[in-house]
Amino acid sequence: MDVDIRKRELVKEFSPMLLKSTKWSKIWIGILVGFILWGLAAFVIQVIKGHEVTGMRDNVVWGIYIINFIFFVCLSYSGAFISGILHFFKTPWKNSVSRIVEIITVVSLIIGPIFILLCIGRLDRLHYLFLYPRIQSPITWDIIAIITDLIGCFIYLYLTFIPDFAILRDNSEDVPKWRRKLYTFLAIGYRDTPTQRNRLHKITRIMSAMIIALAIVAYTVLAWIFSLTLQPGWNSTIFAPYFIVAGLYSGVGVIIIAMYLIRKYFKLDHYIRKVHFIGAGVILLVISLLFGYFTFSEYFSRWFSHKTHDANLLNTLFNRYFWEFIFANYIGVLVPIVILFFKKFRTIKSITFAAIIAVLGLWLNRYLIVVPTLETPYLPIQDTRPEFIHYSATWVEWALSFAGIAAFVLFFILIMRLVPIIPMSGIIDYEREGKGGTNSVTQHQLK
Amino acid sequence: MRTSFFTYSLSIVLLSLFLVSNTFAQEQDLSDYRMRFRFKSIKQPDQSRILEASFIAANKKDRKDRVPVYGADITFLNVLGEEQVSLGSSKTSKEGIAQITLPENQSYLMDPEGRINFRAVFKGTEELDGEEKEISIKDIHLDLGLIEKDSVRTVQINAHTIDSLGLQIPVVETDIIISVGGMLSKMVIEEGSIEDGTYEFEMPTDLPGDANGDIKVYAIIEDHDDYGDVVQKNMANWGVSKKSGQESENTLWSEAAPIWMYVVLTILLVGIWANFVYTGIHLFKIKKEGKELELKTEN
Numbered sequence: 194m195d196v197d198i199r200k201r202e203l204v205k206e207f208s209p210m211l212l213k214s215t216k217w218s219k220i221w222i223g224i225l226v227g228f229i230l231w232g233l234a235a236f237v238i239q240v241i242k243g244h245e246v247t248g249m250r251d252n253v254v255w256g257i258y259i260i261n262f263i264f265f266v267c268l269s270y271s272g273a274f275i276s277g278i279l280h281f282f283k284t285p286w287k288n289s290v291s292r293i294v295e296i297i298t299v300v301s302l303i304i305g306p307i308f309i310l311l312c313i314g315r316l317d318r319l320h321y322l323f324l325y326p327r328i329q330s331p332i333t334w335d336i337i338a339i340i341t342d343l344i345g346c347f348i349y350l351y352l353t354f355i356p357d358f359a360i361l362r363d364n365s366e367d368v369p370k371w372r373r374k375l376y377t378f379l380a381i382g383y384r385d386t387p388t389q390r391n392r393l394h395k396i397t398r399i400m401s402a403m404i405i406a407l408a409i410v411a412y413t414v415l416a417w418i419f420s421l422t423l424q425p426g427w428n429s430t431i432f433a434p435y436f437i438v439a440g441l442y443s444g445v446g447v448i449i450i451a452m453y454l455i456r457k458y459f460k461l462d463h464y465i466r467k468v469h470f471i472g473a474g475v476i477l478l479v480i481s482l483l484f485g486y487f488t489f490s491e492y493f494s495r496w497f498s499h500k501t502h503d504a505n506l507l508n509t510l511f512n513r514y515f516w517e518f519i520f521a522n523y524i525g526v527l528v529p530i531v532i533l534f535f536k537k538f539r540t541i542k543s544i545t546f547a548a549i550i551a552v553l554g555l556w557l558n559r560y561l562i563v564v565p566t567l568e569t570p571y572l573p574i575q576d577t578r579p580e581f582i583h584y585s586a587t588w589v590e591w592a593l594s595f596a597g598i599a600a601f602v603l604f605f606i607l608i609m610r611l612v613p614i615i616p617m618s619g620i621i622d623y624e625r626e627g628k629g630g631t632n633s634v635t636q637h638q639l640k
Numbered sequence: 641m642r643t644s645f646f647t648y649s650l651s652i653v654l655l656s657l658f659l660v661s662n663t664f665a666q667e668q669d670l671s672d673y674r675m676r677f678r679f680k681s682i683k684q685p686d687q688s689r690i691l692e693a694s695f696i697a698a699n700k701k702d703r704k705d706r707v708p709v710y711g712a713d714i715t716f717l718n719v720l721g722e723e724q725v726s727l728g729s730s731k732t733s734k735e736g737i738a739q740i741t742l743p744e745n746q747s748y749l750m751d752p753e754g755r756i757n758f759r760a761v762f763k764g765t766e767e768l769d770g771e772e773k774e775i776s777i778k779d780i781h782l783d784l785g786l787i788e789k790d791s792v793r794t795v796q797i798n799a800h801t802i803d804s805l806g807l808q809i810p811v812v813e814t815d816i817i818i819s820v821g822g823m824l825s826k827m828v829i830e831e832g833s834i835e836d837g838t839y840e841f842e843m844p845t846d847l848p849g850d851a852n853g854d855i856k857v858y859a860i861i862e863d864h865d866d867y868g869d870v871v872q873k874n875m876a877n878w879g880v881s882k883k884s885g886q887e888s889e890n891t892l893w894s895e896a897a898p899i900w901m902y903v904v905l906t907i908l909l910v911g912i913w914a915n916f917v918y919t920g921i922h923l924f925k926i927k928k929e930g931k932e933l934e935l936k937t938e939n
Contacts, residue, residue, distance in 0.1 A: 328897040328905065337905075341912055348919055355926075381923060382930020389926050396922045403915055410908065 196385075199621060204364040207613035210459055211361075212368065222606065225599040232596020235589040236311070244314050246589045252574050253567040253584035258311045260559045261594055264443065265305030265601070266339070266415060267436065270408040271444025272298030273346055274437075277408070280353075280401035288619035289469050291353070292612070293451050297444070299350045300604040302343050304597050311593060335418060338411035345400070345407050351379075352397045356390075356618030359383040375611075412437050419562070425502040426495070426566035435487045442484045443555040445477045449548035451605070453541065455614055464615050467541055474544040478533035481551060485526040488558070492522070502571060509565045513583070517557050525554015670767060673697040673707065677771035679760040681868035683780065687744035691716045691727065693760040693773070695736045708736025709768070716740050717759040719774070720749035724759070754778050754803045780811060780867045784859045786843070786876040793843040793878055797859050799834050810837025814861060820847055821856035821873075849879015 239246055249256045276294040279287040313319060326333040358380035365373060383389055413433040420432035429435070449470065456465040495503040510518045529547040532538045564584050574582055586594075676698050682690040693714045699705035715729040727746075730738040738760075748756045757776045764770030778801045785796040795818060799811035814834045818841070819826035830841050849855045855878050861870040 328901060334905075337909065341909065344916065345912065348916060352919070380930075381927040382934065383926055384930055384933050386929065386933065389929055392922050392926055396919045399915060400919060403912065407912060 196621060196625070199624065200360045200617065201364050203613075203617040203620060204360060207615070207617065208365070208367075210613060211610055218606075222603065225603040225606075228599035229596045229603065232593045232599070235592035235596070239311070239589055239593075240316065246587060248580065248584050248586050248590060249312075250581045250584070251576065252570055252581060253564060255312060255563050255567060256584055257560070257586045257590050257594055258308045260556065260563055261597055262305050262308035262312070263415065263436075263559050263563075264556055265301040265308065265597070267412065267440030268444050268447055269298050269302035269305060269346065270342070270412040270437075271440040271442075272301065272448070273342070273349075273404045273408040274441065275444060275448070276349070277401040277403075277405035280397060281405070288616055288623065289465050290448060290452060290473070291619065292614050292616050293455065294448055295350050295353055296605055296608050296614075297447060297451065299346050300601055300608070302339070302346055303604065304601050306339055306343075308593075308597060332418065334414045335411075338407075338414045342404075342407050342411045345404050349397070349400045349404050352393065352400060353616065354612055355380060355383050355393060356385065356621075357612045357616055359385060360617050360621075361612070409437060412440055424566050425500070425506045425569065426562065429491060431487060431491060435491060438480060438483045438487055439555060439558065442477070442480045443552050445473060445480060446548040446552040446555070449473050449477065449545055450552065453545040453548075455609075456541075459614065461615065470541045470544045471539050474533045474539055474547070477529060477544075477548060477551065481526055481529045481533070484555075485530070488522050488526065502569065505569045506565060509569050510561060513568075514561060514565055517561060521554050521557035521561055525550060525558065670697075672700055674700055675709075675768065675771060677760075677762065677773055679758070679773035679775055680863070681758060681775060681777055683782075683868065683870040685871055685873045689742045689746070690739055691742065691758055691760065692737060692739045693732075693762075695732050695738070695762065695771070708732070708734060710734050710736065712736075712738070712762050712768070714738040715761045715763075717761065718749050719757040719759050720751060723749060725749060727758075748779070750779075752803075754801055775868065777868045778866050780861070780870055781808075782859060782861070782870050782872040784857065784872040784874045786857060786874050786878070793845065793876075795830070795841055795843050795857060795859075797834060797839040797872075798837060799839075800837050811867075812836060814864060814867070817860045817862065819858045819860065821858065826858055843878060845878070845880075847879055849877070853877050853879040855879040 247256060247258075272294045276291060276298055278284070279291050279294065310316065310319070322333070322336060326336075328334075358376050361368075362373065362376040362380045365376065368376075383393070413436070416433040416436035419427040420429050422428060452465050452469065452473065456462060492507070496507055529551045532543050532547040568583060674697070676694075676696045678694045678696075680692055682692065684690060693716075695709040695712050695714070697707040697709060699707075709732055712732040713729060714732065716727040718725045718727055727742060728740040730740050732738045750756055755776050755778055757774060759772065759774045762768075762771040780799055780801050783798040785798070787794055787796055797816060797818075799814065799816075800808040801811060803809055811834050816832055816834055816839055817828055818830040818832070819828050829844060829847070832839050832841065843857075847855055854875055856873055856875050859872045861867055863869060
């Protein structure tokens with residue numbers, strides 16, 4: 194196999210994805226930018242008028258911002274976890290999904306922490322967290338963990354991108370000058386020599402193992418922000434593993450949705466095949482069973498012990514939040530299980546549908562962890578105005594939430610314009626190891 | 641067809657029985673119950689007196705089935721021969737108890753022996769017969785002293801009654817219980833008998849007090865034929881403080897974090913950041929090799 198010719202072929206195959214902009218892609222980017230601008234306007238209003246413009250009050254001090262924060266950060270950790278597993282164990286079909294997972298990991302870790310900043314009433318005092326940290330506080334741990342994790346994920350993502358930057362640098366004749374300069378800069382002189390390759394493989398492997406551990410540590414600390422308090426619904430010994438399982442559940446769900454959209458939009462049926470959806474679907478099935486077990490265990494022990502405040506919380510969940518509770522903990526778990534359990538239901542569309550249900554269910558599950566607990570405090574709520582007793586998100590909060598989702602999708606698209614969504618270096622490595630023929634390698638490796 | 645009809649019929653019968661059983665359970669016949677009307681007097685530490693009547697309907701067959709009579713109007717009287725003075729009236733609570741409190745300076749009709757006769761009267765209604773109960777007690781004066789005799793912490797009780805001539809008569813052969821107050825109930829520490837108007841005993845020195853080390857001591861005469869219930873209390877700083885040194889060791893919210901936390905976090909962070917540096921060094925080496933290759937190619 195002539196590696197140089199193969200690299201050129203791959204660049205030629207993937208160049209349209211990087212360079213061509215269709216009318217629809219422009220419209221789509223325009224819509225996303227519109228959402229982000231709408232969010233920015235809401236942010237300006239929130240900064241000027243304060244948290245009064247949100248649904249957050251004295252009792253319910255956390256709303257959908259913190260839920261989005263947990264959701265995105267858990268997406269990132271699960272992405273890091275899955276990506277680490279794919280690389281560390283050299284999973285045969287990793288080439289089709291690894292880059293999607295890596296991009297999800299980094300982009301969600303950029304978007305997630307922005308939401309925690311929106312929860313802060315006095316942003317002008319943000320630097321106090323760094324000037325006067327209390328090492329005993331889970332918040333300080335969380336800041337350290339998130340910053341470390343963010344840097345770790347960036348380095349990891351960069352390491353996996355280097356060989357592709359080098360291929361693009363050497364084989365992109367028709368690209369603009371700035372783009373080639375960028376590829377040259379980012380490829381840091383990588384020539385794919387055996388020494389460089391071994392060196393890069395070694396550090397990528399170590400990094401992949403480390404980010405698995407980092408994801409577990411960071412997500413555990415995030416769970417402790419809740420479980421180390423004595424609040425009913427939060428003070429639980431299984432919260433850390435529960436969060437990790439929930440994170441994996443939503444992570445795999447988002448990966449399946451991304452796989453579906455990328456496959457459809459970029460017509461990558463050749464690379465992202467049904468077998469990958471079935472593989473991801475089986476993983477989602479196993480995690481949904483685990484998640485269901487943890488959820489049952491969590492609520493059952495609360496119900497059985499029947500402590501006054503736990504009973505009040507369950508009463509709130511089964512009355513005011515009845516349908517949300519049913520969707521999050523029954524439909525969100527059982528529907529994916531039913532779809533994924535039976536072989537005849539495992540089509541690409543049905544697996545994607547199961548993933549959408551799982552992701553929506555998990556977002557609601559997060560909502561039910563945060564809001565009802567704050568609505569049932571230990572001391573009776575003194576201010577009896579409805580907005581003090583019950584939380585409901587305002588347009589400002591929704592605008593910023595949708596802006597976050599839009600930013601997530603936009604960043605994802607922009608990174609896909611920089612490097613191919615299927616790692617070319619992975620395909621070359623696979624062919625070099627002799628696991629497939631020159632022309633049909635990608636088909637073989639995906640089987 | 642036959643089977644489904646049988647299943648259907650059985651379901652209906654079982655459902656009916658389930659519903660009807662509740663109806664049976666609701667029926668109560670008053671003739672199955674015996675009315676229990678009790679009356680007692682409790683002299684309190686502040687020398688006031690509680691008159692308490694309890695009115696309970698007890699099932700003749702099932703002794704666990706006791707139904708308090710709620711809202712019964714009970715009148716309390718002080719009686720001497722034909723003469724009677726109304727002391728007040730009260731309605732029974734949901735627990736079937738009616739109470740009135742008579743102040744310390746209440747004057748009573750007394751017989752020559754110094755006995756006071758109290759009577760509790762329920763006049764009756766259309767469904768319930770009238771009830772009446774009388775008790776006769778002597779007014780007892782109970783003093784509870786907590787003193788140190790030769791550095792020995794001593795509980796000293798003095799008890800006497802006053803006859804119609806105003807003379808103090810020491811109380812004899814009367815059982816008394818000494819307790820200390822706890823969070824939920826009183827704990828008995830001594831049981832004895834008052835002889836010749838006094839009773840003394842040595843207080844244990846290992847009892848925990850409240851946050852300040854105070855102990856509440858109670859002297860109680862219970863259900864006595866002559867005196868009824870009498871309670872007296874006093875307080876002394878004789879307790880062993882319940883403050884434990886562990887509070888200051890609650891490390892999570894102390895000013896400085898515990899050492900182990902620094903050690904664990906440092907190991908974790910140094911390990912991770914060392915790996916970042918290690919990765920950076922290797923990237924630098926990759927770059928260096930790339931430059932060397934570039935120079936070789938140019939030459």
